[in-house]
Amino acid sequence: MNTGALLYKVAETADEFRQIHELNYRTFVDEVGQHPPNRKRRRIDRFHDENTYYICLADGRLIGMVCTRDRRPFSLDQKIENLDELLPAHQRPVEIRLLAVEKEARSPQVFLGLMRMMAEACAAADYDLALVSALKKQSKLYQHLGFRSFGPDVGKPPVLFQPMYMNRESFAALADRVKLLDSARCLERDETKWNQR
Secondary structure: OOOOOOEEEEOOOHHHHHHHHHHHHHHHHHHOOOOOOOOOOOOOOOOHHHHHEOOOEEEEEEEEEEEEOOOOOOOOHOOOOOOOOHHHHHHOOOEEEEEEEHHHOOOOHHHHHHHHHHHHHHHHHHOOEEEEEEHHHHHHHHHOOEEEEEOEEEEEOEEEEEEEEEHHHHHHHHHHHHHHHHHHHHHHHHHHHHOOO
C-alpha cells in the first residue's frame, strides 16, 4: 500500500470513530483473536467514551491508531490485584491501549509517528507514568521504545499480554528519539532525490 502523505491527529469525527471501531475489530478480533466475532464487524472498546484516540490517516482512510485513558480503574486494575504496589511511585498515571496498524500499512513511519504523537501528548498532559498491556510476542518492541516489564502475564492463552510501564523521562526520550529518526529519514530521502538528478 502506498501511504503517500500521512496525517496524524486526534480523532474527532463520526467517520473517524467508525473507522476506529472497524480497525479495532480487524486487529483484535480477526488477527489477535482476543474477542469473539460479531455480524457488524465492529469492535467498540468498553472505554470508548473515555479514550483519546491518536490516529494516522492516508487520504482520509484510517491506517493506524493508539489511544490513552487516564480514568481509574484501568483495564490492568481489573487484571492485576494491588496494581500500584508493583509500580514506581506516581501521581498522574495514564493507560495506553489499542495500538493497531493496518497490515498493508505497517511501517516504521506509521508506527513511530503514532508513538511520537502519543508520547508528546502524555508529556504535555504531565502524566508521570504510562501503563500498557503489550502483546507477549511484541514485548521486545515495547522495551526498545523505553517500556519496562512488571508483574505477571495477563490474558488467556494463546493471547497473552505483558504488563509494562514508561515513566515521564521516557516520554521525552521517546519523542526525541522519534524526532531524530524522522530527521534521519528526511535527510535520507533528500539525499536519494539529489543523487537521482
